[in-house]
Amino acid sequence: MSPDVHAVDPGRCGVISSQVAPRRELILRAAVQQRLLDPDGALLAGFVDFDAVATRVGSLHSAFPSSSQVLHTFAAKANCLVPVLSELRALGMGCEVASPGELAQALAAGFAPEQIVFDSPAKTRAELRHALDLGVAVNADNFQELDRIGEILKARSTPSASRIGIRINPQVGGGSIAAMSTATATSKFGIALDDQGSQERLVRAYRERPYLNWVHTHVGSQGVSLDLIAQGIAKAVAFADGVNAELGRRQVTGIDIGGGLPVNFTSDETAPGFDDYVAALHEHAPALFTGGYDIVTEFGRAVLAKDGFTAAYVEYTKTSGGRRIAITHAGAQVAARTVFMPDSWPLRIGVHDPSGAHKNSEPVVQDVAGPCCFAGDLVATGRELPLLEPGDIVTLLDTGAYYFSTPFHYNSLPEPAVYGVRVDASGDVHFQVLRPAQTIDQLLARHGH
Incomplete structure (x- = not known):
């Protein structure tokens, strides 16, 4: 088991290692430090790694004959x-x-x-x-x-x-x-x-x-x-x-x-x-x-999916029928395809402590649920993951396309902020607001108030 990442392969329900994971952790830690993610306000956000996108677009151009x-x-x-x-x-x-x-x-x-x-x-x-x-x-x-x-x-x-x-x-x-x-x-x-x-x-x-x-x-x-x-x-x-x-x-x-x-x-x-x-x-x-x-x-998907991720706080945890359940702020409103067609669109889930660091505890079978008010609002079911606790952060990987960019407005949940990310040669992380978090006043205006 790799000590630096816990992301589940949906087909095997096991833990996989990744060379990309340290960069995601660097970005997530910086987002917490800069309060782009905050347990008292900014509970959910999307991130697009523009450095990785540039590399991917370059590979697309070079793949076709000159x-x-x-x-x-x-x-x-x-x-x-x-x-x-x-x-x-x-x-x-x-x-x-x-x-x-x-x-x-x-x-x-x-x-x-x-x-x-x-x-x-x-x-x-x-x-x-x-x-x-x-x-x-x-x-x-x-x-x-x-x-x-x-x-x-x-x-x-x-x-x-x-x-x-x-x-x-x-x-x-x-x-x-x-x-x-x-x-x-x-x-x-x-x-x-x-x-x-x-x-x-x-x-x-x-x-x-x-x-x-x-x-x-x-x-x-x-x-x-x-x-x-x-x-x-x-x-x-x-x-x-x-x-x-x-x-x-x-x-x-x-x-x-x-x-x-x-x-x-x-x-x-x-x-x-x-x-x-x-x-x-x-x-x-x-x-x-x-x-x-x-x-x-x-x-579309091939250009952006793998270079974006969603991050959300865990609000509560509980046990029901012997199954551990983590209630998070990422559900159908940012992962509609996965929630409604989980077999076709399974997502890997990263588990992090409140600082953004990967958690390394022994995996426990648990469900990862979203905030929407219907029973099927689950982004992962029966996954072996490090034990989630309130205040932890989950990441939904490979969500740069068709996920946080196209929210589902169930329960009138506000649209989350989305940030572009670049990392300079010194390892400093720089964020660009791509879409600010929707305020409640903006939500009301959108609904006719």
């Missing part, structure tokens, strides 16, 4: 905080958005329109007009949306600068989490490529609309294998090749291959990595890298 023209966009849904998006922009990324709110956040973060891709299965006419006026790239989800786009473009006095494409569903199947699988036979997303008559109708759409010059696909993310993702992208490349061959011209010039790299939630290891993803593409879709197509990616 000979390819690639725009790596960040899926804003994964963490829509404007300062986070601004940081990613500074690291050379674009932004994928799926709502008018996310589009506004991307623009506020400083992304140029040509760096933004607008994906959504339910774009309104007003949203489409706005995107086309700005010059944001648009991926149409269905034939009816294509008709809307055509009507808007016809009414314009000048051409739009937007790159316009069609999202196809390659129908290659699903992974282990149905909700994350977007290329099943009946997926809500895109135009089903293998449905009867679909390919012929798609080719006709490109023929009749010379401004259609992109193809988009996204197979899924967590629970979907790299081979399945690559197979779906291979079908998109083959479709683009077929359109160009059928039309006798290079009309399709770019392929948006989505994102979807799964994240390892069982340890600090990054596996698979972006290089593994690109290797799978080389195996299944080598034509993607021949220089015939520009490429857009849309990674």
Whole structure:
């Protein structure tokens, strides 16, 4: 057992060691010392390690061949905080958005329109007009949306600068989490490529609309294998090749291959990595890298999940039916996926004393519960962890994406503060407020008072 970390592997309910853990402890201790976490007020907070994010984004850029023209966009849904998006922009990324709110956040973060891709299965006419006026790239989800786009473009006095494409569903199947699988036979997303008559109708759409010059696909993310993702992208490349061959011209010039790299939630290891993803593409879709197509990616979870964590105080502990239970301030409001789908989204839990130091006591089976007023508000059940006591701090690891950045407003619990973190060469920790903690007055205003 490593003396410097206690984080549970959900699959084994054991204790794992980590090289990353000392850095997290350094950050947590500094947060306590600077009273960003405080048992009398700041009971819950999220942290994003910007140094680690920069390294991860660098690995994404270096994984793709330098000979390819690639725009790596960040899926804003994964963490829509404007300062986070601004940081990613500074690291050379674009932004994928799926709502008018996310589009506004991307623009506020400083992304140029040509760096933004607008994906959504339910774009309104007003949203489409706005995107086309700005010059944001648009991926149409269905034939009816294509008709809307055509009507808007016809009414314009000048051409739009937007790159316009069609999202196809390659129908290659699903992974282990149905909700994350977007290329099943009946997926809500895109135009089903293998449905009867679909390919012929798609080719006709490109023929009749010379401004259609992109193809988009996204197979899924967590629970979907790299081979399945690559197979779906291979079908998109083959479709683009077929359109160009059928039309006798290079009309399709770019392929948006989505994102979807799964994240390892069982340890600090990054596996698979972006290089593994690109290797799978080389195996299944080598034509993607021949220089015939520009490429857009849309990674979200893989960029931020492992470089963020949530920290919360333990308020009470008790025993019920022989089971130890720790009541903490981190539950469904910041970990909705884990609470409502614990088998699909298990999280590692770190255990710390009030100073932020890792606790090293003998593991005890216990539940880690949140503050929400329903019985299922548990972030861990039956885990072997060092004994939790009131005033201790728990950390929910790998939560930089889709967790504290997108709170669930159950019980009207205020949104927690979120901090960006950098550590200088001297080991000093510097925090940046990414989102201040919501006050009760702000909460009341949000609810009509």
